[in-house]
Amino acid sequence: MVSFTKLFTLGLIAALTEASSKRGAAYNDASLVKTLANAKSGAVSWSYNWAQEADGDMPSGVKFVPMLWGSGSVSTWTSAVEKALSGGSTHILGFNEPDMTSQADMSASSAATLYEKYITPYGDRATLISPAVTSSENSGQGLNWFKTFMSDCKSCNISALAVHWYGGSFAQLESFMTKAISTAGDYDIDEVWLTEFALDADTNGISDQATAKTFLEKSIAWLDSHPKVGGYAYFYTANGYLLTSGSVNAVGDVYVASSSSSSGSSESSTKSTKTATQTKTAAAKTTAAKTTKTAESTKTVKTTKVVTSTKKVTKTVTASKAAKTA
Ligand SMILES: *[C@@H]1O[C@H](CO)[C@@H](O)[C@H](O)[C@H]1NC(C)=O
Numbered sequence: 001m002v003s004f005t006k007l008f009t010l011g012l013i014a015a016l017t018e019a020s021s022k023r024g025a026a027y028n029d030a031s032l033v034k035t036l037a038n039a040k041s042g043a044v045s046w047s048y049n050w051a052q053e054a055d056g057d058m059p060s061g062v063k064f065v066p067m068l069w070g071s072g073s074v075s076t077w078t079s080a081v082e083k084a085l086s087g088g089s090t091h092i093l094g095f096n097e098p099d100m101t102s103q104a105d106m107s108a109s110s111a112a113t114l115y116e117k118y119i120t121p122y123g124d125r126a127t128l129i130s131p132a133v134t135s136s137e138n139s140g141q142g143l144n145w146f147k148t149f150m151s152d153c154k155s156c157n158i159s160a161l162a163v164h165w166y167g168g169s170f171a172q173l174e175s176f177m178t179k180a181i182s183t184a185g186d187y188d189i190d191e192v193w194l195t196e197f198a199l200d201a202d203t204n205g206i207s208d209q210a211t212a213k214t215f216l217e218k219s220i221a222w223l224d225s226h227p228k229v230g231g232y233a234y235f236y237t238a239n240g241y242l243l244t245s246g247s248v249n250a251v252g253d254v255y256v257a258s259s260s261s262s263s264g265s266s267e268s269s270t271k272s273t274k275t276a277t278q279t280k281t282a283a284a285k286t287t288a289a290k291t292t293k294t295a296e297s298t299k300t301v302k303t304t305k306v307v308t309s310t311k312k313v314t315k316t317v318t319a320s321k322a323a324k325t326a
Helices: 004-019 030-039 077-086 108-118 142-152 170-186 209-225 250-256
Strands: 023-027 046-048 127-133 160-167 192-199 229-237 290-299 309-318
Touching: 023 030, 023 192, 030 229, 030 250, 046 229, 108 142, 127 142, 127 192, 142 160, 142 170, 160 170, 160 229, 170 192, 170 209, 192 209, 209 229, 209 250
Parallel strands: 023 046, 023 229, 127 160, 160 192, 192 229
Antiparallel strands: 290 309
16 A cells, blocks of 8 residues: 555655656747747756847746857856846856857857857856757767867856757667767766757658657657756747647647656755866777768758858768777
């Protein structure tokens, strides 16, 4: 027989797990965040719109995360971030794809200078997230850009790495995220935030709902259960994507549904004290045999902050897995 206390405890755990959902809403139209969040209570815990201000009210339980998009956005930043923090924001996002000429387009060193000047000062009031880099494997882009940035930003007090991913399958997403988590670990960063992700085929609107649903189901289960994933946001909370004509569609339903393996782990609270020099030698890694292919994907985002752009994404397909060496 199950006691009332046990049932109560289980219920409490379920409630806490729900409350710590990692799921975010990336949006341009704040009213759609409300629609998505209201589809299932507690399913969406945070939101962002690639901007400094929410541009509309967030539903209760959804925390807005301000972003300093790029070097051109610094003049209004201080007042906007102060407003966000007094409105309950607990996290701050850095620059948007500084590794891409079509996006924030910044060298790692100038990004580090601006990060330290404009974001680091809020380290005692919010969790600071790194600039969001793409999954490109080209030199000077993606995690390579991030590594150079971190060597220039040793005193930036960054607690999480933000990444974007577009690709062909869940397996590729898992492989990229595993690599991102490992790279973050090299800098004593124990959270990764996936702040944009979708299949390549869906960057201009979902092309096939059944395929998108299967991809999301697998992705959410993995992201929810991985203790190093701090947050994620599918691209994106808009008509043609998670909604159709202002209502949550079948893909949106999958996005807000709880994953069976949802953990909402809060183990990341045990944070090691950060030292100025975070040197850590990465263990020698066996390199997997890889074939690289380049794909062009066009992403159209209607916003004044995010300029319509053509994105060049380099994808790496792991052809065979390397044996793990302990
Ligand atoms: C650095 O970040 C940590 C974790 O968010 C925070 O507790 C600490 O106050 C920050 N340090 C400074 C100097 O802001």
